[in-house]
């Protein structure tokens with residue numbers, strides 16, 4: 001019997017399917033809930049263990065060897081965990097980027113007076129800042 005996700009009651013009945021996912025109705029609290037979806041089939045303890053290994057600097061292949069969990073699954077878990085992080089965790093890199101931007105704009109301004117070419121600056125900046133951005137136009141950012 002499926003346990004109610006709201007009140008943990010076992011007084012539940014099947015209540016039809018939607019998009020292939022079984023829906024249940026709880027007779028105890030009267031609310032509906034969906035079948036617990038575990039795409040990888042691993043218990044949360046295993047997932048947490050693998051995330052801990054990753055946080056301790058272990059590579060995905062090494063985690064696969066010691067835990068038996070496919071490295072692709074671990075990568076997905078890490079992605080999910082990163083998306084679930086609160087906004088505050090991203091403040092430090094963002095402010096670092098702004099500092100870099102200001103340093104770049106500042107150095108460009110000072111170089112403009114001296115007449116020396118500053119074409120290297122935006123290239124270095126775009127590489128160091130967001131190496132994953134594929135657009136070559138990104139080099140014009142802040143210009």
Ligand SMILES: [Zn+2]
Nearest residue numbers: 004007026029
């Ligand atoms: Zn319930």
